[in-house]
Amino acid sequence: MNLEALKEKPIFQMTGEEFLFLQRNIDKEPQEAKETLSDNVSKKYVYGIRGIAKLIGGSISSANRLKKSGVIDEAIIQNGRKIIVDSELALELIKNSK
Structure with missing residues (x-):
């Protein structure tokens, strides 16, 4: 067969x-x-500013500052107000930025 x-x-x-x-x-x-x-x-995503805040274990204002700083721009997909973040890549970028 x-x-x-x-x-x-x-x-x-x-x-x-x-x-x-x-x-x-x-x-x-x-x-x-x-x-x-x-x-x-296996890719894990978080959604929105609240998702970023939960990912870093911080406040929404800290997540906003992190997003606006450009450190995690490679991990962010944004279409209008929708924000999708590859969590593993974002954490790696944060780790390498310091």
């Missing part, structure tokens, strides 16, 4: 034999693809 063709086939159209074959062989995928997916999922 062709593994790629079975991945494209809807489950409700599979026979029991095809489904079991797919389950047994899905774990034999290359490890690199699984690692890439886990890297993307």
Whole structure:
């Protein structure tokens, strides 16, 4: 059986034999693809000024000062009033700035 063709086939159209074959062989995928997916999922984000404040364990005014200082600009994605911060990158930038 062709593994790629079975991945494209809807489950409700599979026979029991095809489904079991797919389950047994899905774990034999290359490890690199699984690692890439886990890297993307492992990112942690905080949202807004309150999220930054919780991240640094400080007040909202301290978070505002930190954001305006430009130290964590690489970790910030902002669209209008929406602020998303990659927490791991922000902490690394704060650590390296001092």
